[in-house]
Amino acid sequence: MSDSERRRQPLARIRNMAGLALFLIAFAASAAYVFYQSFIVDEADIAGGRKTIRFAHWQLEGSTVEAMNWAADEYMKLHPDVYVQQIPIPEPGYRQWVRTQLIGRMALDLIENTFSANMVVRYFLPISDVAERPNPYNKGTELENVPWRETYIDGMKGGWIPSLQEYYTMPLSVFTIRIYANEDLLEEVSGGPVRQPRTLQELFDLCEKVKAYARRTGRRVVPLAGSDYTADVFRYRYWAMSTWGLLDVLDTNLDGSVSLIEQYEAVMDGAVDLRTDPHIRAAYQVLFELSRYFNPGFMSAKRDQSTFLFAQGNAAMVATGTWDAGSLYKQVEGDFRIVVFDFPIADPKNPKYGKYIRYRMTEAGVKAGFPFALSRQSKNRALAIDFMQFLSSRKKVLVNGKLVGMNEELNRRFRWFPATVGARPDKILKPFTPKVEGIYRVFEDSFGPDTKLCMETSYKAYVGEDEPSEAEYAAYMAKTGRSPGDYTYRQYIEDWRNRHWRKFINKYAANIERDAPADMRKAVRDSYMSIVQSETSLASARNRAVRAGLTADPEGDVRRNLKALIFGQARRTVELADMKRRMAAVARHRASARGTSR
Amino acid sequence: MRRSSNRLWAWAKAVLAVGAVACTLGLSWSAAAAGGVKEVDPDRAKLSRGWGLIHVANWSPAIDVMEKLSRDASDRQVRAQAVYALGNIWQHRGNGADRDKAGGYYRRVMGEFSDTKMAPWAALALARMAAVPQQEPQDAQRRRRLRKDARRAYRRIIKTYPGHMVADESAVWLATTYLSRFGDDRALKTGAAVLLDYLGKRPDNYLAVSMHYLLARYYQDRAEYRETIRHLIASDAAGLTSERERATAYFRIGRIAERKLKDYSLAARWYYRIVTHARRDEKFYVAKLAAKRCRKLAAAKAAAKEPPR
Numbered sequence: 053m054s055d056s057e058r059r060r061q062p063l064a065r066i067r068n069m070a071g072l073a074l075f076l077i078a079f080a081a082s083a084a085y086v087f088y089q090s091f092i093v094d095e096a097d098i099a100g101g102r103k104t105i106r107f108a109h110w111q112l113e114g115s116t117v118e119a120m121n122w123a124a125d126e127y128m129k130l131h132p133d134v135y136v137q138q139i140p141i142p143e144p145g146y147r148q149w150v151r152t153q154l155i156g157r158m159a160l161d162l163i164e165n166t167f168s169a170n171m172v173v174r175y176f177l178p179i180s181d182v183a184e185r186p187n188p189y190n191k192g193t194e195l196e197n198v199p200w201r202e203t204y205i206d207g208m209k210g211g212w213i214p215s216l217q218e219y220y221t222m223p224l225s226v227f228t229i230r231i232y233a234n235e236d237l238l239e240e241v242s243g244g245p246v247r248q249p250r251t252l253q254e255l256f257d258l259c260e261k262v263k264a265y266a267r268r269t270g271r272r273v274v275p276l277a278g279s280d281y282t283a284d285v286f287r288y289r290y291w292a293m294s295t296w297g298l299l300d301v302l303d304t305n306l307d308g309s310v311s312l313i314e315q316y317e318a319v320m321d322g323a324v325d326l327r328t329d330p331h332i333r334a335a336y337q338v339l340f341e342l343s344r345y346f347n348p349g350f351m352s353a354k355r356d357q358s359t360f361l362f363a364q365g366n367a368a369m370v371a372t373g374t375w376d377a378g379s380l381y382k383q384v385e386g387d388f389r390i391v392v393f394d395f396p397i398a399d400p401k402n403p404k405y406g407k408y409i410r411y412r413m414t415e416a417g418v419k420a421g422f423p424f425a426l427s428r429q430s431k432n433r434a435l436a437i438d439f440m441q442f443l444s445s446r447k448k449v450l451v452n453g454k455l456v457g458m459n460e461e462l463n464r465r466f467r468w469f470p471a472t473v474g475a476r477p478d479k480i481l482k483p484f485t486p487k488v489e490g491i492y493r494v495f496e497d498s499f500g501p502d503t504k505l506c507m508e509t510s511y512k513a514y515v516g517e518d519e520p521s522e523a524e525y526a527a528y529m530a531k532t533g534r535s536p537g538d539y540t541y542r543q544y545i546e547d548w549r550n551r552h553w554r555k556f557i558n559k560y561a562a563n564i565e566r567d568a569p570a571d572m573r574k575a576v577r578d579s580y581m582s583i584v585q586s587e588t589s590l591a592s593a594r595n596r597a598v599r600a601g602l603t604a605d606p607e608g609d610v611r612r613n614l615k616a617l618i619f620g621q622a623r624r625t626v627e628l629a630d631m632k633r634r635m636a637a638v639a640r641h642r643a644s645a646r647g648t649s650r
Numbered sequence: 651m652r653r654s655s656n657r658l659w660a661w662a663k664a665v666l667a668v669g670a671v672a673c674t675l676g677l678s679w680s681a682a683a684a685g686g687v688k689e690v691d692p693d694r695a696k697l698s699r700g701w702g703l704i705h706v707a708n709w710s711p712a713i714d715v716m717e718k719l720s721r722d723a724s725d726r727q728v729r730a731q732a733v734y735a736l737g738n739i740w741q742h743r744g745n746g747a748d749r750d751k752a753g754g755y756y757r758r759v760m761g762e763f764s765d766t767k768m769a770p771w772a773a774l775a776l777a778r779m780a781a782v783p784q785q786e787p788q789d790a791q792r793r794r795r796l797r798k799d800a801r802r803a804y805r806r807i808i809k810t811y812p813g814h815m816v817a818d819e820s821a822v823w824l825a826t827t828y829l830s831r832f833g834d835d836r837a838l839k840t841g842a843a844v845l846l847d848y849l850g851k852r853p854d855n856y857l858a859v860s861m862h863y864l865l866a867r868y869y870q871d872r873a874e875y876r877e878t879i880r881h882l883i884a885s886d887a888a889g890l891t892s893e894r895e896r897a898t899a900y901f902r903i904g905r906i907a908e909r910k911l912k913d914y915s916l917a918a919r920w921y922y923r924i925v926t927h928a929r930r931d932e933k934f935y936v937a938k939l940a941a942k943r944c945r946k947l948a949a950a951k952a953a954a955k956e957p958p959r
Contacts, residue, residue, distance in 0.1 A: 069663070306901075307899075307902040309898065417931060577786075591738060591742060603815060604814055615860070616892065622822050622860045629832055
């Protein structure tokens, strides 16, 4: 090596080392900065030194965001050392965004819950212990000493997750469904003041008036705004209302509910004959009649399209929930007035429906919604719960010179129904007050995925079929030589409807007979899997006893959880065995019947 | 020149050293700032942390914590609990693929730590794992064998750990192995006898609600309606677990009294209990109508019994 090369060696080494040294210094500084930012700097700096609560939801409709901002401001007035930040996220991206936040440990304190129990137990904290204590913000009211959960109209059922046997979420509002009607249009149609249809026939008559009005004036307006969603609103209700009378036949164990096996036995053994049972016939016929009043192509339309149709004044009525009240009233403000109807029952003297559609559906079991869950990653858990207690309380706040309860005012601003006992709804929402008088669903139109698929296909074809026109009637009369005096268009339509119904019900019944056994076998497998999965919940509940060092006489939450889970598991185990036995008996009867008939 | 290059090299080494020290200091300062001064956690705190990880299904870190504790904890009870927890992890992670491994841990608790508080829990966990396999066996012989093994295990637990929570629970499961044998009258009677015997000895055990409920079902299937109602009432007294369960039980009592016993006063009383005690249940209004109907029927029945004036 030459002298110059020897001289260059240390310099080269220095150049290489300098780069490495700079890198290490820079890395050290960066690492220190990142850790400092992650663990030392918190929202206190963002919020001007105050503690921060951040909450996220996807309810961007109406005035929800503004209302929550107002609520946050009210809370901050009471707690000047707290900063409350709302993060509204559009619905399409909400779930993914929340997952990213949770996995990245960047989560907020409160998150509107739309997630499965598996995800809830992993990322959120139960609040059962707090739910059992009074809400401090109810001090000075008659709810002062009442456990927080009992201050909810639904007893906080909306926050309860049965598979986990814990309260996990804190809801804020209650939602019910009614028929919104264009009062101005109906006055024009009826030629006078509008009265709520008290019976099904009155509703049909009103719809006929709307149709006649549209023909007369040339105005493009339909009686009922239709979509797959609104059609289902009517279907769910009128199916339940019509088939309620089958309870006595179906409820063999007399507990007031109808299990899948009870229904299967009844249908397959002929106690309920789908083809001839008058309750089932009433159900499908009323749904067919109602569907005549929807806009053409309603089965392909979506919910937003039907509410838009109504808001534009192109449909006289739309069936939807209080979640749409805020946006609907806002959209139609200045254009027309809204009046709200309940779903009518039949006049007892009505020959087709009077015996069957006698009660509305009960809303006694309605659950509160807009529920927020407390993130495990929250750095201000007690504060986050305190905020939710404030929002769900009867704490008086000053609004326009008057003192009003917090949950009441919040929901007035949402234009939703309050969740708190004793809170009065906005006057436009009084018709949405949950009604406890009514029946509940006892009979399902399918047994599982296969029968449901057939059912949906058949049902869509059934309600989607156009009735014969007057021109077709005229052609029929010309062909047969019958006189309109002997056979009116109305009679022709009625006969067509009966044939149409018979075609549908025969196909439906045949599908059920063919596919129900396979669906029941799936139900048996699913029931067993449910038992296997419940063992995990049970083990988790036992672990709490283990951790507490308990050996006998557990108390409190440990006792409550274990009791409930073991009760459910024992019942499921015996019911599964019973289900299999009764399915086997049905199969034997049917095989024997087939053998006899040959 | 040589002296200056050596000096430069010395400076370079010094800068490197400073950089390395800065890096180390920066990291450890931040870590310290993040978590405070790290204290040595006592074993029970680690155990608690491990359970917390299990609760949120964070399996891998939970395994690490519990494996270390099972080896290194000085307290035998802690080691036993860590081994039990490992059984729990392997049983419930991965959809049951590692149940054999789980069984190994539970058996280790029962063998190595049989005198600790964990032994009864391990015995129950083993019994339940055997009784509820991941896939329901289709072969009748295998089902019979599983049932037999389960019954033996439950009976052993009841005998070995009397008064323990695992014994109460085992009594319920033992009874269900018999009460699920529809069509086998002897099995059904044995199941009922298990529960009646257990309730005779421990009437206030914390699972009395389930036992009475199962007995109510047994008697109803045999059309012994007074006994059915008696056990439904007892299960209510023992604390039915939700408003829905209460409404269902009360409705059942009302309907049995009305339809089967024609005891309209009793029926009215229990239907009305839904109105007063389960007003948020969907059966509320139907129960109210039923109570009204039964009061009328009871009055008519009473009037019919009165001698003519």
